[in-house]
Amino acid sequence: MDSNKEGGCWYVGLSKLDRLVEDSLVLANTGVRAINDYGGSDTPEATRIIDSFFKPQLIQELYQIRIQFSKVRDWLKDGGPVNDRQHNEARLFCDDSWAEKKKLHDNAVDAELNGLNDLYGNPIQVMDIPGVLGDLQAKSEQLGILPNQLAVYLNLNTRSYFVDQKYGLSSIYYGFCENSEMHGMTIHWTGAGYSSLTICPSAFGQGRRWRRWEYQDLDSTLLQPVPLSKVAQNPFDPALQDIATLRPSVYVFFHELFHLVLGSESTYPDGGEFYDTGSILGAHFSQAIRNPESFVRLAIGYERTRKVPPDANGHRVEFFTGYATQGYDVLEPLPVPSAK
Numbered sequence: 573m574d575s576n577k578e579g580g581c582w583y584v585g586l587s588k589l590d591r592l593v594e595d596s597l598v599l600a601n602t603g604v605r606a607i608n609d610y611g612g613s614d615t616p617e618a619t620r621i622i623d624s625f626f627k628p629q630l631i632q633e634l635y636q637i638r639i640q641f642s643k644v645r646d647w648l649k650d651g652g653p654v655n656d657r658q659h660n661e662a663r664l665f666c667d668d669s670w671a672e673k674k675k676l677h678d679n680a681v682d683a684e685l686n687g688l689n690d691l692y693g694n695p696i697q698v699m700d701i702p703g704v705l706g707d708l709q710a711k712s713e714q715l716g717i718l719p720n721q722l723a724v725y726l727n728l729n730t731r732s733y734f735v736d737q738k739y740g741l742s743s744i745y746y747g748f749c750e751n752s753e754m755h756g757m758t759i760h761w762t763g764a765g766y767s768s769l770t771i772c773p774s775a776f777g778q779g780r781r782w783r784r785w786e787y788q789d790l791d792s793t794l795l796q797p798v799p800l801s802k803v804a805q806n807p808f809d810p811a812l813q814d815i816a817t818l819r820p821s822v823y824v825f826f827h828e829l830f831h832l833v834l835g836s837e838s839t840y841p842d843g844g845e846f847y848d849t850g851s852i853l854g855a856h857f858s859q860a861i862r863n864p865e866s867f868v869r870l871a872i873g874y875e876r877t878r879k880v881p882p883d884a885n886g887h888r889v890e891f892f893t894g895y896a897t898q899g900y901d902v903l904e905p906l907p908v909p910s911a912k
């Protein structure tokens with residue numbers, strides 16, 4: 573907390589970290605509430621957004637969504653084990669600088685960061701550490717990329733080496749936060765028995781080295797809803813407000829909490845996570861239930877639906893089409909949800 577070194581959160585600050593936790597709790601509660609509101613005659617908005625983002629066919633599937641939200645909520649309130657209850661410790665980082673990129677011919681270090689020597693007093697290199705070359709091979713097969721697109725990193729917390737993609741330039745300081753599409757990462761360090769949640773500076777909408785930022789509340793984005801018929805007329809109209817553009821500061825942190833608390837098994841759909849609104853709307857239940865972004869969008873959208881007062885006709889702002897809509901200006905009524 574007192575520096576930015578090794579992934580430190582000084583630039584975020586304690587009060588903003590507290591707000592991340594508070595806002596995550598609000599969103600997790602909103603997710604639970606959406607499920608409870610499903611099928612209610614006075615909350616058709618809940619039914620519409622859940623049907624559209626998750627497509628549950630059975631009551632048990634609805635409950636599965638609620639269970640995931642509840643687990644995240646309960647962990648925020650009470651703490652306890654993470655990674656599907658397999659790790660007792662979670663560590664928060666606000667940058668990727670807890671890892672240093674190494675070259676295979678660099679001299680290796682031990683847990684005290686002293687150079688390692690062999691029996692003859694010669695320095696041991698990174699590539700000679702047991703497991704490193706095997707890990708490189710395994711990772712390249714797993715990701716389907718060449719070993720030279722990978723790098724070996726030293727985790728400054730565990731003082732152990734791990735293999736990941738070679739992000740950014742060759743500088744030792746460039747890690748995954750250098751990737752413009754990467755705003756956070758959760759890793760379960762099975763050997764070390766803890767899980768790390770890293771938020772990148774870009775998660776707060778700031779460039780890598782620009783560390784001044786304003787906290788964006790859950791209601792910070794100005795909503796510009798259109799009548800439902802507008803979306804039906806032209807779903808590619810650039811004037812439509814995509815739910816993906818609602819990005820309060822808590823966005824990335826809340827997403828990573830699903831990976832952290834629920835573990836990898838339940839938070840990676842086959843074929844990988846999907847983030848864009850079209851893919852979320854097109855996903856089947858079996859994919860959505862393992863896709864953190866589907867939960868994040870549902871909670872952020874339904875939170876705004878609930879909090880913004882309805883218009884004179886009683887229509888609320890909704891996001892079930894993937895865009896902000898409010899009411900309709902065609903003769904057909906909105907779909908009437910049926911309780912499942």
Ligand SMILES: [Zn+2]
Pocket residue numbers: 827831845864
């Ligand atoms: Zn993710």
